[in-house]
Amino acid sequence: MIAVALRNLRHRPGGFIATFLSAFLGAALIMAFAALLDTASGLSAAEGNDSLVTTAMVGGGWCLVIVAFAVTSTLSLAVRQRSEQIALLRRAGATGPQIRRMVVGEALAVALLASAIAVPAGWLLGRVLVSLLKDTGQVVAAVSPGFGGIALALGFGVTLLGSFAAGLATARRILASSSRRERPRLRRLGAVLFLLIGANCAVLTATLMDGKGIDAMQTAGQAGIWASIGLALLAPELLRLVTVVLGPLVRVFGVAGDLAVTGVHSRTRQLASAVMPVLLFTGIATGTVYMQGIEDRAAEGQIQPEYAQDIQTLNYVVVGMITLFVAIMLVNTLVAATTHRRREFAQQRLAGATTGQVLAMVSLEGVLITVTGVLGGLAASMFTILPFGSARADQIWPSESPWAFAIVACSAAVLTAFATIQTTSRTVRGPATTAVRA
């Protein structure tokens, strides 16, 4: 089956691009942070050993979470897109374990390639990190950045292990096929838990961290992230709510609007998976950007701690990183979800829909997804912005202009629109009669 896996990769490399990109970015970032450990080895505490190790652990930890999430999501969609091929293999006599070996083999091959190509990128990023730490005096200037065994071992190890786990999870999902049922209670429980953690961090920020200056960012930033995750888990409910509220408005567009609204109601779960990345992106990006804005304004004319500049850079780096991952996940989710609807689109066309009408329907669904994600993200970002404003500037509602939020919302809308419309028009190309049999 490993041979089949390798042949699949060579035959259709395009299907694995999203998985490859997530693994590549993840490996590069992990190597960069792990290189700090290489640099730290042999240094004394006075020379900055602690700073290096802490940064490596915190940064690397976040990377690990994001990578595992992104690789699993991209891989499972890449594999689900080929359900036909897997059905074929099963009919040809492949057993469950053989299919599993194939899927895991593909995942590992992609991860190995991605990690190997990520080495130079990780090396470069690692140097940038060390020089950042030197600028702030957390590490003495004489330290030379290292990149050795630990960076390579962790970079390859974590990426391969993460991909292996993602492959196993994906294979289990395929083999369980349709018997997999949603467990809303568990999901809702998780959502409540994350929201509570977020609320707790928000309260801590507004009370305990009040007057602690820039240090309040630690809890404020987390509050928004936890709240974003919690609300993202509630994506199906939020989507349904938004659809009920906006339904009459969408239906004004006639039959395409009707189809979009009924589509959301009957396929809430699939569409909700596209709401999640939009919500996470909007929530974390808006929260972080406004938090930094509040900080910048509050710090004007004050004596800043020497690492303030550094935190600013790190904050924007985090926003950039998350944007990149979310963009990959969003596009990947939408592409896979749309390609899956080839037959549905063909049926609509055979019932007399023009491709324009199909596109209109999908665009309206995209609007519902974006509105849900952006509103949810805005709500989540309040967990960061309001308490931080209160703690840092004694002003709950930030005086920053809404333009930054508008830019975040527009990016989310553009990404969603681009991915759905692009894939849909590709999916409806060619005669409907052949597509309906696929």
Place this chain on the structure above:
Amino acid sequence: MTDIVRVEELYKTYEGGVTALDGVTAGFAAGSFTAVMGPSGSGKSTLLQCAAGLDRPTGGRVFIDGTELTATKDTPMTKFRRTRVGFVFQDYNLLPSLTVEQNTVLSLRLAGRRPDRTRVHAVLDRLGLGDRLHELPERLSGGQRQRVAVARALVTEPAVIFADEPTGALDLRSAREVLTLLRSIVHDHGRTVVMVTHDPVAAAYADSVVFLADGRLAGSLRAPTADAVAERLAHLGDRVGGVLA
């Protein structure tokens, strides 16, 4: 009788050089029920798709209800089709998220026409679906689903209804029901139906049968019986010098 559908010198060659239609000229009269038959690969489905405006032939002309289909782009073809042609497919092609009533009026609404509810209900009543208006397709039997598809084709009042293996996925009893229904909409309501099938029993419900072999016409039969159709089908290979000896 005038021909509602007329195809002239129809050729269709697929990429890779497979010839599906090799110069077919045929007409389907108004108010007739015609079955198109032939072995697998004879080009019968291609003929239906080209005649119905679902696919473009490589060469030749197609007339529906007196108008030539000249469009080559997808959107104008769809617009041409939806005012003139109704479809019934083997796998029903009902949208799973829409109810019986919504599925029935879908084609009308896509064409931008306002459905007349009383008429739609009358059609569904006549097809025995009057009490299932708000049911989703997954809760219906195969026969019922196919009747919804027939209802959808009927309410647009098309010049012709094309049926592609409409009984292919049905059990014997449901198949009989659907075929009787198709015959009745021709004989009692004056519609025109062109049906592709490989089943001689289904073909026997039609007024006449047209045979295709290797992309060419291979004769026809009026007032067919299942036995006569099966007999002709079995010897199609002899006439065109095919592989059947």
